Amino acid sequence: MENVHTDFNDRTIAYKQLLSDFKELLKKNNLKFTIQREVILETLYNSDEHLTPEALHHLIQEKHPDLKTGIATVYRTLALLEDSNVVTSLSFGAQGKKYELGAKEHHDHLICTECGKITEFVDEEIEKRQHAIADTLKFQMKDHSMQIYGVCYECQQK
Amino acid sequence: MENVHTDFNDRTIAYKQLLSDFKELLKKNNLKFTIQREVILETLYNSDEHLTPEALHHLIQEKHPDLKTGIATVYRTLALLEDSNVVTSLSFGAQGKKYELGAKEHHDHLICTECGKITEFVDEEIEKRQHAIADTLKFQMKDHSMQIYGVCYECQQK
DNA sequence: GTCGCTGCAAAGTCTTTGCAGAGAG
DNA sequence: CTCTCTGCAAAGACTTTGCAGCGAC
Numbered sequence: 001m002e003n004v005h006t007d008f009n010d011r012t013i014a015y016k017q018l019l020s021d022f023k024e025l026l027k028k029n030n031l032k033f034t035i036q037r038e039v040i041l042e043t044l045y046n047s048d049e050h051l052t053p054e055a056l057h058h059l060i061q062e063k064h065p066d067l068k069t070g071i072a073t074v075y076r077t078l079a080l081l082e083d084s085n086v087v088t089s090l091s092f093g094a095q096g097k098k099y100e101l102g103a104k105e106h107h108d109h110l111i112c113t114e115c116g117k118i119t120e121f122v123d124e125e126i127e128k129r130q131h132a133i134a135d136t137l138k139f140q141m142k143d144h145s146m147q148i149y150g151v152c153y154e155c156q157q158k
Numbered sequence: 159m160e161n162v163h164t165d166f167n168d169r170t171i172a173y174k175q176l177l178s179d180f181k182e183l184l185k186k187n188n189l190k191f192t193i194q195r196e197v198i199l200e201t202l203y204n205s206d207e208h209l210t211p212e213a214l215h216h217l218i219q220e221k222h223p224d225l226k227t228g229i230a231t232v233y234r235t236l237a238l239l240e241d242s243n244v245v246t247s248l249s250f251g252a253q254g255k256k257y258e259l260g261a262k263e264h265h266d267h268l269i270c271t272e273c274g275k276i277t278e279f280v281d282e283e284i285e286k287r288q289h290a291i292a293d294t295l296k297f298q299m300k301d302h303s304m305q306i307y308g309v310c311y312e313c314q315q316k
Numbered sequence: 317g318t319c320g321c322t323g324c325a326a327a328g329t330c331t332t333t334g335c336a337g338a339g340a341g
Numbered sequence: 342c343t344c345t346c347t348g349c350a351a352a353g354a355c356t357t358t359g360c361a362g363c364g365a366c
Contacts, residue, residue: 032320032365053356070323075356088307110297119295126287130306133279138311139268146304148288153296190340190345211331228348233331255330 015045018086018101025084036069040077044087049118050098053078088143108145112152119152173203176244176259183242194227198235202245208256208276211236246303266304272313 022041026033043059044051051059057074060067078099081087089097108126110119126146134141180199184191201217202209209217215232218225236257239245247255256276266284268277284304292299 030320034321034365036322068323071355072324072357073322076321079357110292110295112297119297121291121295123287123291126284129281129284129287133281134268134306134308137268137277137279138314139270139277139306139308140310140314141306141308143308144304144306146288146302148292148297148299148302150292150297150299150301152298156296156298188345192340192346194347226348230332230349231347234346237332 015042018045022086025086031080035067036073037077037080039064039067039069040074041081041086044081044099044101050100052098056099085142108147110148110150110152112150112155173200176203180244183244189238193225194231195235195238197222197225197227198232199239199244202239202257202259208258210256214257246301266306268306268308268310270308270310270313272309272316275310275312277310 019038019041022037023033025031026037039060040056043056043063047056047059049055053071053074056078057069057071060069060074078087078089082089082099087099087101089099107120107122110121112118130144131141133139177196177199180195181191183189184195197218198214201214201221205214205217207213211229211232214236215227215229218227218232236245236247240247240257245257245259247257265278265280268279269275270277288302289299291297
């Protein structure tokens, strides 16, 4: 494992870093740091899911009912974050676009088509092969996503 | 005896097979085999691209101007084909869903985030690892999809 | 104070649906 | 003949945009 951080408090430290990077990014582009933008970043960070704009908006309304954050702001902020490569959007086949923070450790997904459960995994061998393939095809790799669809152990029992 | 095909004339044979499978599928579900459905399947088969519903509709209108195929029929047929696992859809970047025939040999995708071009590849090693991972996690693998995002060679030149 | 930002609602896009006539089985 | 399909247009769903007031700097 090449993870040299302590697990303890890792999450908070990473968030502070992320937040300050974000502030700097805003400053560089003459953009303003607003509560809404912070809440959106924070909510993305605290979610282990890949969120649709709508789901994200809903989460924010639940946690911050005082802030009447509009869906339009969520869209606008997500577009901003995506342009800045802070988040990436992916699709899980079915429908719609889902967003996740790009800063988190990379992982792939096993998706149960019965119960919808998502299990994450990382495989070094696959990561290596992906880089090798991208190199061969002279492709400058930025990110990747992989999903394995099937039936999880629990659902097989049924 | 599965997958014992010759390479010779494989493409045509495969299309005939695909077509007859499709007819059987329709029959099983009390659905009708119409010109529109055939043309859509054929166009998908003959395209090396991943097509958006709109692009597919456009192609069909060009090749079969006599048949005034409506966009609604394209959507309806694509939904049918996707439900039946004849085609799979892929979403990427900015906006839109693209479809491709699932019956072709399995492959993964390199997606250029600049120009949207999709390049296909197959890697045995990755396929093997995926099966190994699914086995380890007692996951009954049905399908998978993998996308590598980045910048293609042409776009890097700019 | 100056601009950029926000919420709202209206306007766009893309996709789906209702319907009456056309066509496959 | 029956019942599904189709094209058309209208309706929906999801995103983006215009605007006037608000708020970060």
